[in-house]
Amino acid sequence: MSKSKLVRPHGGGELKPLMLSGAALAGEKKRAETLKKINISSRETGDLLMMGCGAFTPLEGFMTKADWKGVCDEFKMANGLFWPIPITVSTDDEAVKEGDEIALVDSDNGEMVATMKVTEKYTIDKAYECKKVFTTDDMEHPGVQKVMAQGKYNLAGPVKVLTEGGFPEEFGDLYGTPAETRAIFEKNGWKRIAALQLRNPMHRSHEFLAKIAVEVMDGVIIHQLLGKLKAGDIPADVRVAAINALVDNYFVKGTVVTKGYPMEMRYAGPREALLHGVFRQNYGCSHLIVGRDHAGVGDYYGPFDAQKIFDQIPEGSLELQPLNIDWTFHCFKCGGMASMRTCPHGKADRLLLSGTMVRKTLSEGGQLPPEFSRPEVVAILQKYYQGLEEKVEVKLHGAATGDVKK
């Protein structure tokens, strides 16, 4: 199994991390202080961090209008490189002009994230991008909201990244760069590696996806999103604790690597599955597990559109392949986990709980059946939901005694 090498980074060259280090970093930080500052959104920060660690190899910065158009229309940049979603930065600042050197500042925390040489300033049709990328311009869609809230102008140009956004400090070993995961895979002698994309705690259906991959691959990387989610999603620290509890108790050591990456969800469904494929290839993965409604939200995408799209892109777009797995669940008649492809029984035999039902049960302090979620995982989620409950109670109590201003 270990005879051959890992998949090459996207584009076929070397990893291209845009994060500076040492004297270059110190110097650039100093220079950045002197530059015009542009505030950027959390999504833009996340994309810069992905460029910084090499996960967006071979990008060298934010996309030009020609790139933007090519990516929207044909999944490729002006230079012909396959890319599924525009990676852009925007501003309303009228004063910024082509040729400017600017500093990009995270508007959430004021951190200087990168410097950039502006090579192009252009306007886009935001609704057009939304319809292409999200297949909708419905303002209820969380990804659409962010595009529509962008500044009036997009700025293109190469970037130098100045920070890892605090992720290594906050998440320790869980944070890993593509160079680091590649080194781990090589040390393990792995060549066939499937990535399990996660932005929720792992219930048994996710465990089953990972375990199918463990059965037939050299190894699996449980690869969590550490960037921002939408309101109501479980925060990263709780999810990390729940996933660790599952891995510690139900996986064989040496078959699974658990890591996180700093991007934010766009909820672009099929297009985002492709982006997940692009950067997983950079992390050294030969396969991306694509299950039901991958990177979807609401009812915008067909449940298996994200699998189908891998067949619709030109051959050779990616070295990474999808590992498509059907809708998974526990079936009492099968006596174990199964999918629509392997269980011939009916709804009555299957344990199917909606996300809403799961959240309701947990927030009311109820138990989830062990066929749905491991007790070790449920305990952590119950604790989190109880905490939420207490916070709400404290707030209400405070309000009642006049401590909290409206």
Place this chain on the structure above:
Amino acid sequence: MSKSKLVRPHGGGELKPLMLSGAALAGEKKRAETLKKINISSRETGDLLMMGCGAFTPLEGFMTKADWKGVCDEFKMANGLFWPIPITVSTDDEAVKEGDEIALVDSDNGEMVATMKVTEKYTIDKAYECKKVFTTDDMEHPGVQKVMAQGKYNLAGPVKVLTEGGFPEEFGDLYGTPAETRAIFEKNGWKRIAALQLRNPMHRSHEFLAKIAVEVMDGVIIHQLLGKLKAGDIPADVRVAAINALVDNYFVKGTVVTKGYPMEMRYAGPREALLHGVFRQNYGCSHLIVGRDHAGVGDYYGPFDAQKIFDQIPEGSLELQPLNIDWTFHCFKCGGMASMRTCPHGKADRLLLSGTMVRKTLSEGGQLPPEFSRPEVVAILQKYYQGLEEKVEVKLHGAATGDVKK
């Protein structure tokens, strides 16, 4: 998925079925009556039937001494073709000589199986073949026994096959030629197909192997051996009934094809796994499921030697790839089927029954736990074992009353 074609037959050319049909068959049968007759063993008959249906493509007959030596020593024939086990026919007949046309007759039932032009008559070191192929010349090994019982001379030469050995008549649709399974796969739009080799009824561990493959492939062929087994193995008709009961009740229609092939077991472990790979490629399979102790017997082979050997043969020997899966079982702590790669728990949590234990339970009319075997399967096996019991009782009873001669 259906964009590309099936794997090519072994050797890269067209399927080469050596079975005659129509007028050619009638004429050759007539001519065979006039030829010198040589009795052959059930193993040799099985190999001829495999050549007849195209499963041994691109062989044109029995191997020469140079082929035999190359296959024993280097897994390849004199023409350089990869082949893992000698395919030979033998005789003690001193009168047969090179240039003779002979008829090969199944010594079990007297059926004329093939005609052959003898191009070479040679002797071999049988013990040498056994040590190479079986890694042992222990006479307790059922494969060794058959080689050591061969005639004094091997005969090489092209064959014309005259029969399908009664398999289509006995097994109906279950019998399928490589051309037929390829047509089914193409009709289904399948490209990635895993073969599950079976010579025993399917318990849940085999069901699990097949289902892992269903999850990640286009489809699975449950491919049963219909040729001879060793004493004590479950006969084909009982096995077929048990497998049908399992497939009907626990698999999704359209994910599994069930077929059989007419070869006999050699119990050559790793080498036989390679032979299983060669002919599964001819049947159109891209993958062969290789589990624990594939094609093994007793303790002659390490439990995963048959997986390792696929890494030891020269690259490009086969288009088919192994789908290696670890030792599978039900784990009560996992709450379902698992393997050594996916279950981190201990022996006490796992349901592990030896073949001996299973046979003992069934022959005593006992139940197997549903975590080990599906009730529908157990019912069929119980009936079979009860029948055996009755036969033994009848025999004993007959003997006692003097009805049965010694």
